[in-house]
Amino acid sequence: MDISLLQTFRSAAESGSISKAAQMLNYAQSNVTAKIKQLEAELQTPLFYRHNRGITLTPAGQTLLTYAEQVLRLLDEARKAVRDTDSPAGPLSVGSMETAAAVRLPAFLANYHRQYPNVDLILKTGPTEELIEAVLSYALEGAFVAGPVRHPELMQERVVEERLVMVTAASQTSTTSADLARTRAILVFRGGCTYRAVLKHWLLEEGIVPVKIMEFGNLDAILGCVAAGLGVSLLPESLAASKASAEGLIRIHAIPERHRTVETVFIYRKDAYYSPAFQAFVAAFKTHSF
Template sequence: MDLQALRFFQAVAELGSISKAAREMNYAQSNLTARIQQLESDLQTKLFYRHNRGTTLTDKGKALLSYTYEIFQLLDEIQNVMSDDQTPKGPLLIGSMETTAAVRLPTILSKFHREYPAVDLTLKTGPTEQNVQGVLQYELDGAFVAGPIEHPELTFKTIIEEDLVLITDTIHHRLSSIKEIQNRTILVFRNGCSYRARFEEWLQHEGVIPEKIMEFGTLDGIIGCVSAGLGISLLPRSVVDKHMKDNQLIQHPIPNKFGKVKTIFVYRKDKYISTSLRIFIEMLSNDNTTINNSTLV
């Protein structure tokens, strides 16, 4: 099968137009049209419906598109295996929750970069759900997420168990019941964040409906607004310890059932583990004490 024709097909399928795909790939539109027609002839099936707005995949076209992702991923895998001479080098894309990146990772990432400068290490932060999808879609080599994660295509290594705390500004009275926050605004990361999911699970369990939910994209944004009295939040103790010591925040007790969450490192079972990723995982195991004892500075 013509791999270039498959790439043309994939581009047209994703962009919804032969003309757009031709511009994107810097090929003549007539060339793409001819190659796709030849592909349809070889496969003896229609892959696209053509209309004045562009193209739409047929059912057979949708099936082929899913296979193209697997084919090109496998080709990339072959290239990675063949080019891996057991020397840590090249790109390494790691995902992480914002809180883990702020507190747990600076020391380990600094050490890894110092010992393996030929590795182009990139850290992308986002909520657990986003990071898991990034690993599943081969966009990330691995990611630090909140456990448990049970997926047949993923394996994981437990990094640490975090204690979660409910935080408010310092002038807030001591809470004796979660029902007292019924009229308060809760400050959370966007959907997909495991801490937000745990907070909402706790509130639902207690039958509490917050007055308002405000979403933030950064940890500093949440902490700053809680400190200013805008609302309350649920975050790992390791993240807010320094702010409590500086009398910017106070914490309130929460039930054990909702107060623990494991941070795990997930990666695909079926993907070739490059030398860079293997050494990174080994460093996580060897430096577990360093990770556990990290503090926000």
Template sequence: MDAKDLVTFETVARLGGMGRAARELNTVQSNVTQRMRRLEAGLGVTLFARSRSGARLTAAGERLMPYATRIGVLLEEATRAARDDGAPNGTLTVGSLETTAALRLSPLLAAYARDYPKVDLVLRTGTTAELIERVLDRELEAALVCGPVSHPDLITTRVFEEDLALLSAPAERSVARLLARPDLRIIVLRAGCSYRQRLEELLARRGIVGLRRLEFGTLEAILGAVAAGLGITLLPRALVGPVWRGGRVAVHRLPAADARVQTVLVQRRDALRSSAMSAFHDLVAGRRRSRDGTVGA
């Protein structure tokens, strides 16, 4: 068994067939089939259950799969490390909360593109839970998520702080009366959204549980639903400044313990930090340094 065996095995398992794997690996199907048969013979186990529709993993194949995936990642990182001469270049894929992208990233991304024109920066948005999972799965080199985050495989850098606010329809001026409404509903993004979790925790501490939820896919849809009186939500106060001043929603301040939230940059502890990633890290850390004179750990 060698590294190429495991790379081929992972490709067949991921794509579900020898022919599909051969096309991705730019070879012929007979080469893939022969390599997999030699691998099975060498291990003394059957890795695939073959059928006309393709190939699926056996129990032995399932046990081997994590190692094959790890080998593929290590080979890719080794190639990138060898080619990385210290000048940021290539593709950098990072993630961000949608709110952070809207509030904070535009000037940072513009500065990054200006300073490092040889880097192709790819930004993916999602919820905190989704982004952390993608970093752990090595689909993202790093992600800006709601903190704090505690995971043995991750390192974090605190980069921003936001003040959250409770948002309601313009007619609702009293938080106490608002929360006492029997038809109160919360308007949130999908499960895994950190602000959704914080809103539910905030209400639970006040004895309000079991509320109906309305889920929307975008921040604009959430703000529109709140403005229409369909329910309440929790978002960074700075994000809704123009909306608030336009009178579309009422913004209710919260105690500091409920309002203050960190945005942190998370990365895998064992992942290669490319020159492009180091430059991005230094940029967001430098942003924080210029604001309060300190650098996140």
């Protein structure tokens, strides 16, 4: 089976359109149509339903897409393995929770870059669930997430244990964290964030119904709104303490001990190809003091 047929098929399946697939691949539309027909003839089954909105995978097409993605991924890994030298270089894509990226990673990433300047490091931030899915789908080579993570296809390395605290505006008078959660708006990251899940579990346990839950896309927005008195949030103490002491805009409040700790772990696939850049990255964070 011709690899170019699989590449064309995957592009058409992902875009849901022959014309969009042609644009992605820089092909003529007729060329994409011909390649798909050639593949269907070779497999003796239709791979797409054609309709006025574009194309949709048939059951056979859905099955083939799974295998096509595996074949193309393995081919890409083979190219990397052949090109790689013993010296770490080239692209490296990893992910991290925003809080870890803000506090735990800057010094480590700076040291890694100084040691391996030929590595093109890409860091993507997001909530834990989103990052786990990205690693599972090979979109990221690894990620710093809240743990523990138990999945048969993943390895995990413990990085650090975080203590969670409630943060409020500096002007907030002293009171219990439960009272604060009961009377203030709760500011959280989007769904999939472990800190949000911990907060939700704690509030359910206390029988607290928040007056309002407000969702934010990044850490700076949450901190800015907390400092302005819009509401309260649950964040790692290491981050909150640095902001409280440096800017004096937020106040820290303890939460119940049973909900106070969460691990940060680094996850990666068991079956992925580990480039020299990735191997050096893992070795470096194992010896780094976070």
